[in-house]
Amino acid sequence: MTSEQLFYDKKPAFDRADPEAVRTYAEGYKAFLDRSKTERDAVKEMVARAEQAGFVSYHRGQQLKPGDRIYQVNRAKGITLAVIGEKSLAEGVHLTAAHLDAPRIDIRTLPLYEAENMAFFKTHYYGGIKKYQWPAIPLELRGVVCVCENGEIRKVEVSIGADPADPKLVITDLLPHLASEQMQKKMTEGFKGEGLNILVGSRPAEGKDEKEPVKLAVMRWLNEKYGMKEVDFLSADLSCVPAFNACDIGLDRTFIGGYGHDDRCCSYPAATALMELEGTPSSTCVCLLVDKEEIGSDGVTGMQSRHFDTFMGDLCRAEGVLLDECFENSVCLSADVCNAFDPNYPDVSEKRNDGRVNCGFALVKYTGSRGKSGTSEAAAELMARVRTIFDREGVAWQTAQLGRVDQGGGGTVAMFLANRNIDTVDAGVPVLSMHAPFEVISKLDLYMAFRGFSAFYRA
Ligand code: MN
């Protein structure tokens, strides 16, 4: 036999997809990304698209039949979509799981202060960021404030900076002329978490002898616009996210640059593949999109929450099936991004095994670090089953991992699904500059993820 017959060769898959289909799919994704800068925004966008695709909001006890399309929102920050299949839930479901949260700069519980005639917000960063990447870029403010007054609660949506006419916010950086001391520091120490303060204003309030007049003016502005007082920051989820939209990258437009590819570039194909599923699938197909992955998947909206079990338990009970039996026979593609081999930083990767741009949907047998700690690792049998599904439908896929042995590493939500006795394998889109405010993926890999999820649902 020849080397071509015997060797596994990871190579760009441009010849395996219709360029127009790849381009069109990327346009839809970019529009989604621009409207989904927080998990709350992403959920709203998903609901709108799901309803357009015939999905209805599910309530406990609702009668279901094969072909029905349902969704359930978890506290505005997560969403589960399902298409009911022909087979009993006792035979398991085809599950995809991804996350909608992304690293960012959260506004502190009591954020507003004045210093030297300027007003700032104190922040607490969310997720694994390199702090030096966040100063000196335009930021948007997004989220909700629950204004409490006379026993009444009023929820107000906050979105400042998305409209081109809106002002933006920023974290200032030090000028190089005075930064010689800063520049000598280790990169982890050049910027302190307590130094990531957001500039929000400078005009003092009118009226004499007011204390902190600039802070007062900002507070008056917020009060006028949202009806809030300083104490209402306590009941708010406010975040600063990059104030730029997704765009094509490269003279040949093969890449997409944007904020929050991790993990919306897996959430979007996992969800749209389900929405575009035609007819009634053999197995029930479920797409689970969660929050809080970037900080450990804890909490009511994270992957470790019992919310998913409750939803699946409701479906199972209606059929008289045990949830444990359903899980035991289910299979899950845990969809999260992996690192793309970057020739500018070759030392941290292992060429043979790391994901490569344009080589397709990446199957990751295990993540973790230090001797495979913190991973569920997909078994040989499961890897075989999944690659066979992809091959059958001509999906370009590749193997991937997270860097060299002992270089670092990381985890995904896979283990939390596997711990529930669900056969789970990691799969995702390779990313350049992961966790930066502006990440890069290949359009072809995104499209192949969509094709991979479609094949998996139909299998
Ligand atoms: Mn991720």
Ligand code: MN
């Ligand atoms: Mn991440």
